[in-house]
Amino acid sequence: MKKSLLLVAAAALALGAGPALAKKQLVIVVKGLDNPFFEAIHQGCEKWNSENASSEYECFYTGPASTSDEAGEAQIVQDMLGKADTAAIAISPSNAKLIAQTIKTANPSVPVMTLDADLAAEDAALRKTYLGTDNYLMGFKIGEYIKKAKPNGGTICTIEGNTGADNILRRAQGMRDALTGQKGIEALKGEGGWTEVAGCPVFTNDDGAKGVQAMTDILAANPKLDAFGIMGGWPLFGAPQPYRDLFKPYKDKIASNEFVIGAADTIGEEVAIAGEGLVTALVGQRPFEMGYKAPSVMIDLIEGKPVEDPVFTGLDECTKDTVATCIQK
Structure with a gap:
């Protein structure tokens, strides 16, 4: 009897606890996963996750397998904007016009920003800000x-x-x-x-x-x-x-x-x-910094806080004589 009661109690506790709540996604969509430049953005995204493990948000990095797959990137953007757990999205457009049209068609209710590459000037109103290189x-x-x-x-x-x-x-x-x-x-x-x-x-x-x-x-x-x-x-x-x-x-x-x-x-x-x-x-450029900063900027946009447009991440300059000190640490 006691064993049965213990089992019932354990089951009740398990039901009461319920499944772990899924985190809201701060999505980064890059031009292609085959490019080391974008992998540096990925590492910045993961660094943010490791420092914000208790956050209700999670940085989620994705993109087409190949940088040359412009249509694939547009499809991923469309898919991400259609997901209920997408809280905001940062996009590096491989084809600026195609991504602009994708955003227009999706008519998203979540904040959209660009990262690394921007939309054309005439489409800038489709995103809240640009984060990346001048x-x-x-x-x-x-x-x-x-x-x-x-x-x-x-x-x-x-x-x-x-x-x-x-x-x-x-x-x-x-x-x-x-x-x-x-x-x-x-x-x-x-x-x-x-x-x-x-x-x-x-x-x-x-x-x-x-x-x-x-x-x-x-x-x-x-x-x-x-x-x-x-x-x-x-x-x-x-x-x-x-x-x-x-x-x-x-x-x-x-x-x-x-x-x-x-x-x-x-x-x-x-x-x-x-x-x-x-x-x-x-x-x-500073791609790691882009990936690390993007989640925080997206959260500010979600919360309606003022965000500068653009947000530039700086440049490093290297010649043969300066290679020992030319990269920002």
């Missing part, structure tokens, strides 16, 4: 390094990512503006002494191997090329050894500024490559 400034700084190395100009090829990625387009615009001293030049045709060679810009879909192959082809067609402006570090962090193999013969020319490479990002093996003298300068 992409125009990033590209402008890359351009300044190239211009400092070759003040009289020359021939250049711009390496970009996805054709619809607003962050990359802004960087390219910033670089062109820095090189020319003018605003809004869409293609360099002698302005400031700079000309973009035929076939450029090259769009690589954020694929490192494709980027290295594109640069190989451009150099073969333009043996007197003066510079590359690489708007994302994909060739350096995505295919570091092929990149090294391609540019080791240019090491002396890079050292003397006869040949110039200005590139984005400071992740993976990029800083080591800078130390080896195989890139003129890197202008890097």
Whole structure:
């Protein structure tokens, strides 16, 4: 009898306790899970989770398997906005126009922000804020390094990512503006002494191997090329050894500024490559900080607190001479 009563009591306690309540999701959707840059955002998200274990919220990181899957990212955004436990969402749009249309169609009741990459200016009202790099400034700084190395100009090829990625387009615009001293030049045709060679810009879909192959082809067609402006570090962090193999013969020319490479990002093996003298300068973002800050910004939006727009996360600048101290700790 006593045993039966104990079993009944235990069952009652279990029923009374009920299942653990599921946490509300602070969703981060990135362009692709195959990119080390976004993995750094993931690590920032997980760091926030580890420091806020008792919170009613949880940072949830997701995205399509491949950075080139623009439709897949849009579908994930649509799915996440349709889930009852999604409390807010931060999106890095691979295709800004497609994501804007997805948001319009979903008509979400939860706060939407962008992370790392923004929507186009005309669609900015669809999100509450942008958290990440000042992409125009990033590209402008890359351009300044190239211009400092070759003040009289020359021939250049711009390496970009996805054709619809607003962050990359802004960087390219910033670089062109820095090189020319003018605003809004869409293609360099002698302005400031700079000309973009035929076939450029090259769009690589954020694929490192494709980027290295594109640069190989451009150099073969333009043996007197003066510079590359690489708007994302994909060739350096995505295919570091092929990149090294391609540019080791240019090491002396890079050292003397006869040949110039200005590139984005400071992740993976990029800083080591800078130390080896195989890139003129890197202008890097802070993806870990983006992933770490995003949950707190989303909670502020949920609670109706004032949030700045944009929220910039800063830049790091690395050259061969500064690799020991160039990254923010």
